[in-house]
Amino acid sequence: MTNLGEPVVxxxxxxxxxxxxxxxxxxxxxxxxxLQFRRDEDLSRNLEAxxxxxxxxAESRVDDLYExxxxxxxxxxxxxxxxxxxxxxxxxxxxxxxxxxxxxVQTDPSxxxxxxxxxxxxxxxxxxxxxxxxxxxxxSAGLGFAIGPIRLEDGRSVFAVEQRIASEPHDKxxxxxxxxxxxxxxxxxxxxxxxxxALSVSANGMELYxxxxxxxxxxxxxxxxxxxSLGAPWTLTVWPTARAMAAHGRDQGPLVALVAGLMISxxxxxxxxxxxxxxxxxxxxAVANDELREQVQDARRSEGELKRLSDELEARVGERTAxxxxxxxxxxxxxxxxxxxxRSPLGAISNFAAILGEDYREVLDSTAAExxxxxxxxxxxxxxxxxxxxxxxxxxxxxxxxxxxxxxRLVEEVATEVAAAWPQLExxxxxxxxxxxxxDEGMMRFVWSNLISNACKFARPDQPPRVEIxxxxxxxxxxxxxxxxxxxxxxxxxxxxxxxFERLHSADRQQGHGVGLAIVARMVRRHxxxxxxxxxxxxxxxxxxxxxxxxxxxxxxxxRT
Amino acid sequence: MAAGEPELLLVEDxxxxxxxxxxxxxxxxxxxxxRVFRDGAELVEYLLGQDRCRTAPKAILLDLxxxxxxxxxxxxxxxxxxxxxxxxxxxxxxxxxxxxxxxCYALGANSFVVKQLTPWSPGEYLVNAARYWLDMNEVAS
Numbered sequence: 239m240t241n242l243g244e245p246v247v248x249x250x251x252x253x254x255x256x257x258x259x260x261x262x263x264x265x266x267x268x269x270x271x272x273l274q275f276r277r278d279e280d281l282s283r284n285l286e287a288x289x290x291x292x293x294x295x296a297e298s299r300v301d302d303l304y305e306x307x308x309x310x311x312x313x314x315x316x317x318x319x320x321x322x323x324x325x326x327x328x329x330x331x332x333x334x335x336x337x338x339x340x341x342x343v344q345t346d347p348s349x350x351x352x353x354x355x356x357x358x359x360x361x362x363x364x365x366x367x368x369x370x371x372x373x374x375x376x377x378s379a380g381l382g383f384a385i386g387p388i389r390l391e392d393g394r395s396v397f398a399v400e401q402r403i404a405s406e407p408h409d410k411x412x413x414x415x416x417x418x419x420x421x422x423x424x425x426x427x428x429x430x431x432x433x434x435x436a437l438s439v440s441a442n443g444m445e446l447y448x449x450x451x452x453x454x455x456x457x458x459x460x461x462x463x464x465x466x467s468l469g470a471p472w473t474l475t476v477w478p479t480a481r482a483m484a485a486h487g488r489d490q491g492p493l494v495a496l497v498a499g500l501m502i503s504x505x506x507x508x509x510x511x512x513x514x515x516x517x518x519x520x521x522x523x524a525v526a527n528d529e530l531r532e533q534v535q536d537a538r539r540s541e542g543e544l545k546r547l548s549d550e551l552e553a554r555v556g557e558r559t560a561x562x563x564x565x566x567x568x569x570x571x572x573x574x575x576x577x578x579x580x581r582s583p584l585g586a587i588s589n590f591a592a593i594l595g596e597d598y599r600e601v602l603d604s605t606a607a608e609x610x611x612x613x614x615x616x617x618x619x620x621x622x623x624x625x626x627x628x629x630x631x632x633x634x635x636x637x638x639x640x641x642x643x644x645x646x647r648l649v650e651e652v653a654t655e656v657a658a659a660w661p662q663l664e665x666x667x668x669x670x671x672x673x674x675x676x677x678d679e680g681m682m683r684f685v686w687s688n689l690i691s692n693a694c695k696f697a698r699p700d701q702p703p704r705v706e707i708x709x710x711x712x713x714x715x716x717x718x719x720x721x722x723x724x725x726x727x728x729x730x731x732x733x734x735x736x737x738x739f740e741r742l743h744s745a746d747r748q749q750g751h752g753v754g755l756a757i758v759a760r761m762v763r764r765h766x767x768x769x770x771x772x773x774x775x776x777x778x779x780x781x782x783x784x785x786x787x788x789x790x791x792x793x794x795x796x797x798r799t
Numbered sequence: 800m801a802a803g804e805p806e807l808l809l810v811e812d813x814x815x816x817x818x819x820x821x822x823x824x825x826x827x828x829x830x831x832x833x834r835v836f837r838d839g840a841e842l843v844e845y846l847l848g849q850d851r852c853r854t855a856p857k858a859i860l861l862d863l864x865x866x867x868x869x870x871x872x873x874x875x876x877x878x879x880x881x882x883x884x885x886x887x888x889x890x891x892x893x894x895x896x897x898x899x900x901x902x903c904y905a906l907g908a909n910s911f912v913v914k915q916l917t918p919w920s921p922g923e924y925l926v927n928a929a930r931y932w933l934d935m936n937e938v939a940s
Contacts, residue, residue: 581893585914586815589921593822614918621916
């Protein structure tokens with residue numbers, strides 16, 4: 239391909255097709271014009287030929303008449319002088335033979351008066367014309383003359399022709415005057431009429447004869463001079479008839495050539511243009527194809543890239559998760575071993591302080607004994623806290639074993655246990671209707687035990703503890719509630735209740751690990767539930783926890799809280 | 800029963816615990832019947848070694864966490880030999896983890912006692928345990 243430089247986008251190149259179109263149109267026009275020119279040329283030449291021929295013919299008709307007149311004049315001069323009867327007979331024959339001649343006047347000095355011959359019309363014409371003819375005759379000196387056209391009153395135009403017989407120069411002239419109608423002469427003389435041509439003969443600006451059409455088409459008429467042997471020349475004008483023009487117009491060669499040429503040029507231009515378009519389209523398609531192929535390759539590449547990134551991400555997430563799990567396990571292990579390993583030295587402190595107090599009771603004074611007591615006490619508290627931490631730690635690792643739990647029965651058991659554990663509290667418990675739950679029974683036992691014993695322990699000193707336990711089920715969850723009428727707490731610290739080692743009451747007054755509620759919260763959350771509390775200082779506390787409505791499916795989902 | 804041979808073996812690497820235990824045994828006149836080993840290797844040497852004892856002890860109080868051979872390995876060793884398989888082994892550990900307890904019973908422990916931290920009478924729980932195994936439990940000879 240040589241025109242690779244051509245722009246692929248934008249308007250197609252129209253130069254070539256337009257050039258072809260223009261050249262074609264020009265050629266068609268030229269051919270058409272040429273044809274037309276030749277046609278017109280033919281017409282013109284034909285006209286001219288016809289004009290010439292007709293002029294010659296008309297001329298010869300007129301000259302024939304003049305010659306006939308001359309011969310008759312000579313004949314009559316030689317043979318018939320004085321014999322008027324013979325002259326008239328001969329004149330009638332002549333008039334009969336030449337119908338264009340309207341009348342004859344024989345003038346001879348030997349005659350008393352000029353003799354006339356002709357029809358009554360001819361006589362009338364002669365009367366009209368003769369005076370004028372006489373003037374003309376006198377004006378002319380030759381052997382003959384012709385004057386005309388002379389316009390008659392009835393509109394006809396006639397010619398007067400005189401032939402003189404001059405035997406002697408000074409003789410009184412003898413002459414034959416004839417008046418003829420050129421229309422009649424030409425009408426007969428120019429037959430048969432050619433239907434293609436109209437013609438008009440005029441003399442001295444006056445039309446003598448017209449055939450067919452009223453007027454010629456402008457520029458198409460042709461004139462030819464007609465020179466009779468006597469008188470002024472006539473003019474013959476020829477033009478094509480409407481029929482001929484129509485026939486001429488029907489010659490559709492130029493039009494056909496023009497139309498055909500135009501069609502051919504349009505066709506050629508279209509073919510070239512369509513070809514160019516097709517090539518252009520093909521190139522565009524090729525380019526688009528290449529682009530598409532590239533895009534497909536790009537897409538493949540980015541797909542691969544995406545997959546690689548996704549794999550990478552997955553791998554990273556996996557690594558992170560593994561790392562996190564490892565960290566969690568490490569933390570639990572750390573928590574466990576710290577609690578566990580610290581017990582030994584702590585135990586030693588507690589033990590030896592106690593031993594010191596017992597074995598050397600006699601030696602130690604009361605203050606020393608009290609200090610030793612404090613050491614033992616603190617170590618015991620520390621050990622208790624470690625036990626709490628251990629319990630909290632293991633509550634996170636413990637697996638969840640969900641079953642249908644009859645909460646009412648469970649709470650009754652726990653309440654009995656709590657009452658047995660702290661008989662001195664004389665705790666009064668009111669257990670309402672408790673909907674069953676789908677939960678880990680062991681954990682639920684811990685939860686209830688913790689909440690109920692707390693409710694009993696944090697009683698007001700002035701009245702025995704009273705605990706109300708109730709529950710309620712909705713479509714999405716079951717909610718349980720443990721209400722006491724004890725010391726209550728400040729709602730500002732409500733969220734601290736469920737944290738490890740947070741105490742809202744001083745450690746002196748109440749015992750415990752300080753992790754019970756934290757473990758409760760952890761266990762409830764591991765079930766997908768919530769735990770919260772309401773209360774006021776001195777007005778009792780209410781602890782709530784909710785569990786998702788019991789569906790028979792595993793809702794732990796490996797969650798670790 | 801040959802004189803001088805201990806009836807109760809206490810295997811414990813922590814000297815504090817050993818001191819507390821021995822004090823408690825002394826207070827209840829049991830110290831004469833107890834011999835202390837610092838780790839599992841010493842115990843196994845005593846029970847199964849070249850210069851082994853001639854009379855099996857009535858019970859072994861075995862700590863779990865020890866340097867060198869620990870309580871589990873020692874227990875495996877004891878249960879692996881016909882001469883010692885029948886000796887009651889009481890695990891004494893500061894761990895109360897369920898998995899530890901279960902594992903020890905699976906290895907053939909006869910009892911599992913958690914080291915107790917009481918603000919009064921330190922080591923008294925060991926005396927209670929020792930009394931049972933020494934005076935109440937019948938052993939196979």
